[in-house]
Amino acid sequence: MATPTREQVIERLRTVKDPELHRDIVSLNMVKDVAIEDGRVRVHVELTTPACPLKEQIGGDVTRAVKAIAGVRQVALEWSANVRSSRGPAAVLPDVKNVIAVGAGKGGVGKSTIAALLAVGLQRDGAAVGLMDADVYGPSIPTMFGVAERKPAVRGERILPIDAGGISLMSMGFMVDPDRAVIWRGPMVHGVIRQFLDQVEWGPLDYLIVDLPPGTGDVPLTLAQSLPPTGAIVVCTPQDVALLDARRAVKMFQQLNVRCLGMIENMSYYLCPNCNHRDELFDHGGVEQAAAALDVPFLGEIPLNADIRRFTDDGRAAATFAETRDYVRDAILTMVRSVAGQISIVSAEAEAAPTLTIE
Template sequence: MASIAEERVWEQLRTVRDPELGKDLVTLEMVKKVEIDGGRVRVHVELTTPACPLKEQIGRDVEEALRKIEAVEAVELVWSAQVRASRPGATVLPGVKNIVAVGAGKGGVGKSTAAVLLAYGLKRSGAAVGLLDADVYGPSVPTLTGVEGTRLEVRDNLIVPPQAGGVKIMSIGFMVDRDKALIWRGPMTHGVIKQFLEQVDWGTLDYLIVDLPPGTGDVPLSLAQSIPLTGAVVICTPQDIALLDARRAVKMYQQLNVECLGIIENMSYYLCPECGHRDELFDHGGAKAAAEELGVPFLGEIPLNADLRRFGDRGTPEHAFTDADENVVRSVQAVVEATAGQISIRSAQQAATPTLTVE
């Protein structure tokens, strides 16, 4: 039997392109090692995110390319993942590779729920994740994650963020009474965010998801400028009035030179759990059309579902990936993977995002 030259294997691997990043696996340094044992070739591939939506396609493309070598009898892929930083040289939170804001043009569209689902979906994939509740006027993350009423611990002059399901969480909700209304101006809010950035022991994270307040006013503007963002995700529902505000949110981020990673359509449709009838209560497809119009990615749709509501009320968001209706699990997971893919693209570009230094 003819032997397999390792150089020939690497040559073929250079023909395999990452569908999202647009470059070959060798150039992207995703191929870490090649092992040859007779007619068997083992390729070690390091993905740019453990939530990679294109893992199977990349695997098929690698096998197809290597099968063109006549002596190859079998191809084995060994997968790993290493989230890459989109913020090289960042002085604020240098241990955090990617900071992703989740915003909305208006309230009531499920922004906080979507932020929590993104955080727990990324954690479930194997990433190190933090969740910063910057919605200071309506801090719902402690309730949604089951850590409401937690007493904060301080160690070495840093706040230790509580953890729930392996996700590090920080919220103003830990510091004020549940029913207390915060009547703050922008500078006061900015001071709290400064504390959350500088005085919380976030450690090393692959992703920090930031739940921003809704709207395009003073508060989200200040926060977007203060946090060195990888990019922003905009949440909206399908009806026209929500889409109008979502467009404003996207344009706000564009004006701030913050990358809009995409739009998610929440409450996209309702599936009857008894008969499977689909009802588009708030219309459908508006977010996708808006994304195409604005030239930003469409990250997918999350249905209106009683399981998601129940898990949020109980503070068990991880169950959305295990115990919800199969269609819901599939939809939410697809949104998480699409978002992770856009973050990887942003990281590969290694473009510096302008920030306002927090003094």
């Protein structure tokens, strides 16, 4: 029987492409180790995100490619993940690999809920995640995570974020009385966002999610000028009135040279828990159509569901993944992994971009 070699395995793995990045896994440096013993081949594959939506497909492609080598009797896969940075060397938040803004054209579409679920989903998959509540006029993130009564500690000149189940949080809600209205002009808003970026000890993060205020005001401009972010997500409900403002939000990010990672349809449909009757209260499919018209990715649809509302109201956002119905959890996981996939694409493009070296 022929004895397979490491070189043969590597050559076969060059035929396996990441379906999203459209490059082979060897050139993407995803193959970290190959071991061969008595016809048994072990391949260590390092994914570009722990929330990889195509892990099973990649695994199947690797197995088939290696099994085609004469003498291979068995293929075993070992997995790990290393989130790639899309930002390169950065003066602001140098230890944060990816910054994702979550925005909406108007309020009331569930933007903060989506930001919270995205943070929880990425963290559950194994990523280091922070969540910055930049919705200074209506900070709701502390309530969703059950930490509204806590106050951030200060170490020297640095503010320490609140830890909520392994997610680092910072919010205006920690700084002001919950019943007090924040009535600020643009320069004051700019100042607090800069403080959250410059003075909070975020530490090393794979993803920092930034929950923006609704609309097209000062905060997105400050964020874009300060970082810039990896990209932005626009949350919308499917009815026409909301879509008008969502399109403006996408255009705003494009004008700010912030890549739109995609759009999410929230409150997409309601499924009766008693009879399974489906009702599309706010219409359905409008966000996917708008995303296609704007040439941005569609990242998924989240149903209108009482569990999501109850868990976030009760400060148990993480319970949405563990204690809700399968179709709700599956929809959220699809959204989380679609976002992670888009970020991996941006990171791969950043790594492949030419650099100018002056000697």
